[in-house]
Amino acid sequence: MSNGIGTLNEGPLHQSLKALYLTPSAEEEVPVGSYVADVRAEDEVIYEIQTGGFSPLKRKLSTLIESHQVVLVHPIAAVRYIVKLPEGEDGQASRRKSPKRATVANIVEELVSIPHLLEHPNFEIEVVLIEEEEIRMFDPKRVRRRGGWRVVSRQLGQVLEQRRIGSREDLYSLVHGPLPETFSTADLALAMGQPRWLAQKLAYCLRESGAAELCGKKGNALLYRRLSGR
Secondary structure, X not given: OOOOOOHHHOOHHHHHHHHHHOOOOOEEEEEEOOEEEEEEOOOOOEEEEOOOOOHHHHHHHHHHOOOOOEEEEEEEEEEEEEEEOOOOOOOOOEEEEOOOOOOHHHHHHHHXXXXXXXXXXXXXXXXXXXXXXXXXXXXXXXXXXXXXXEEEEEEEEEEEXXXXXXXXXXXXXXXXXXXXOEEOHHHHHHHHOOOHHXXXXXXXXXXXXXXXXXXXXXXXXXXXXXXXXX
């Protein structure tokens, strides 16, 4: 299949997420122009499932939104269990809960690749908070990375929440506290309840999508001002 990901290349997590949107009247792996859409619903809405980074989808999404409503579906692991497969025939698998927890706000880590698409009325993002299992296998060729363990599969445990970001204005739903009229990334981090590095990514998305503008500096800190959106 040209310019699309066929079912043979899908991992378990991708397949499980796609099943969420495959209603009896929906179709999967549908040719749309020179691309292949993951799911096309009865109302012609296209659902694209992306478990990795958004950058490879830039051209595809930019093309599809000119003729269809497109929802980009992305999972974020709020809870992750790390499963290590046995190293040998006599070994045993292990399973532990990762201390790392992500939230809906972590969507900006990938959104920085395509923030401008939120300006388009045909584009939306569905963040799916999940519990997942990350399956790792020992690979002696990768001793320096993760102690020689590599991720071979990601599997869906359960869906915890689904959150739709339908416009650039919806990015402010990631901010739970009050923001001053002009704000820095330090103000944004405080209002988000998140580290500053993540607030910096949100600030970039706000600016590039047209939801905020640069309006000055305070010392070395850039200042932003909220703009009204569609």
